[in-house]
Amino acid sequence: MDVDLRKLRYFVAVADELHFGRAAERLHIAQPVLSRQIRALEDELGAELFARDRRGTLLTPAGEQLLEDAPSLLSASQALLRRVRSAAEGTARFTIGFMPGITLTSAVLALTARHPKLDVRLLRTSWHDQVEVLRDGRADVSIVRLPVDQRDLHVRPLFEEPRVVMLPAGHRLAGKASVAIADLAHEHLLQDPDAVPEWRDVALEMREKNRPKVPVIHQVEEKLELVAAGSGVSVLPLSTAGFYTRPDVIPVPIEDIGPNRVCLAWVATRRSPLIDDFAEAAAQTIGAVPLGHVGLTGRS
Template identity: 70%
Template sequence: MDVDLRKLRYFVAVAEELHFGRAAERLHIAQPVLSRQIRALEDELKVQLFARDRRRTELTAAGEQLLADARPLLAGANALRLRVGRAARGQNSFTVGFMPGLIVTAAVRALSDRHPELTVNVVRTNWDDQVEVVRDGRVDVSYIRLPVDQSGLTVRPLMSEPRVAVLPADHRLAGKETIAIADLADEHLLQNPDAVPEWRDIATELRDGTRVAVGHFSAVEEKLEHVATGRGVTVLPLSTATFYTRPDIVHVTVRDIPPNQVCLAWEAGRRSPLIREFAALAESL
C-alpha cells in the first residue's frame, strides 16, 4: 500500500492543532473534506488515529506513532522536490547553513575558488532549525552545535569549544576567571533547560516550582537583550559570546560542564561529490 502524502499532510495538521476546524482553516479546505480524508487514511492504515468526543480530539497510540514518522517523511519529500526543481532549472548552487558565532567564510571561499561556476550561498540558522534546514532541503550542509537529533543525518565532528555564562556587566559573578555551574543554580536560564542539563538538574526554580515571568528564547540577540536588563543569564559557546560582544554584558567560563561540539551535517542518503569536497575543506580549515 502506498501512503498518500497529501493525506499525511492533512493528518499532521490535525495532530498539531488537535482540532479539525482549526486544521481545516490552516489547510484552506472545508472541514467535511478534511474529515473524509482522515477517515480514508484510517481505512487505508486499518487503525484509528484520533479519539474524539464533543469536547476534545486526542491522538491514539497509532496516531502518536504516525505523527513521529510522518514529519520526517514529509520533510524528505519536500527536500526531494526542492532538489529536483533546482536540477530541472539548471541551477548550479550549493547552500551552507551556519549557527551564530561560527565563521564559515574560509570553507565557502575555498569551494567557490575551486568551482568558479558554482554559486555558494549561506543561511543563518538557530537552535530550533539547525538540522531541519538539512532535512527540508533548504541547505546542502549545515554547521551545527550538538546536541541534536542525528537520525537520518551524516554528522562529522569539526571542533569543540568551551561554554561560558553570559551575565549582566554588574552581576555578582562578573569579573571572575571561571565559575562552576552550581554558581548559577539560583539564576533564571533564558534558554531551553535541556540545552544545559547540568543547570537543569540543580536549578532552584525547577526544583521548587518557582514561576518565572521571562521565558526561554532561541535567538541569541533576544537572550542577550534580556541578560543586559538583568532578567536572567544564558550559557553559550565561547565563539558565540565573543561574536556578540557588547559593553553591558560579560561572559565567564563555566569550568565544570562539557565543551560545545561543532559538527558538519548533511542528509545521510545524499552522495553528492560537492558535499564530500566541502566536508573535507571544512575539516582541514
C-alpha cells in the first residue's frame, strides 16, 4: 500500500490545527471533503489518527507517530520534484542557503572556477528555515548557525565567532565595555529563547512566565527596528552585528556566553561532486569576521 501524499498533507494540516474547520480553511477545501480524506487515510493505514469528542480533536498514538514522520516525507517529495524539474531544464544549478552576516563570495568563486557553466544561486535563510531549505530541496547546501535539528543531515564545522547583545542607544548597559548574561535576565529577548539557551537558563522564572509574545520576525532589519524602538534586546553573532550597523543600536560583547558555531550542512543521503567541491572551498575560505572589523565602542 502506497501512502497518498495529498492525504498526508491534509493530515498534517489537521494535526497542526487540531481543528477540522481551521485546517479546511487553511487548505482551501470544504470541511466534509477534508473529513472524508482523513477517514480514507485512516482506512488505508488501518489506524485511527484522531480522537474526537466534546473536548475537541486530539491525536491518537498512531497520529502522533505519523506527525513525527510525515514532515520529512513531504519535504523529501518536494525536494525530489525540484531536482527533477531542474534536471529537465538542462542547466546545472547549485543553490546555497546562508544565514545573515556570512560572506560566501570566495567560496562561490572557487566553485565556479572548477565548474564554469554551473548556475550558482544564493538563498538567504532565517533561524526558522535554515535547515528546512535543505529538506524540501530549495538549497543543495546551507551555511547554518547552530543549534539546528541535525537529523538526517551531514554537518561540517566551519568556524566560531563571539556573540554580542544589541541594545538601544539609550539603554542603561549601552556604554559598557561588556556585559554578563545575567545582566540581561530581566530584558525582553526578541528571539526564540532556544536560540540563546544561556539567556533562557538564567532568565527569572516569573519573567519567563509573563514574557511578552515575540512577534514573528523574518529579517535582522525587523529585529533591529524593534531594538531601536526600545521593545527589547537581541543577541547576534558578531559578523551579523557588523553587517547591520546603525547609530541607534549599540552592540556590546557578552563576556560569559559561548560562541556562535557556523557549519556547512546538507542532506546526508545526497551524493554530489558539487557538494564535495563546495565543502572543500567553504572550509578554506569562509571564516569569522575579525573583532576589529566591528565597531564595539562601549566604555567600562
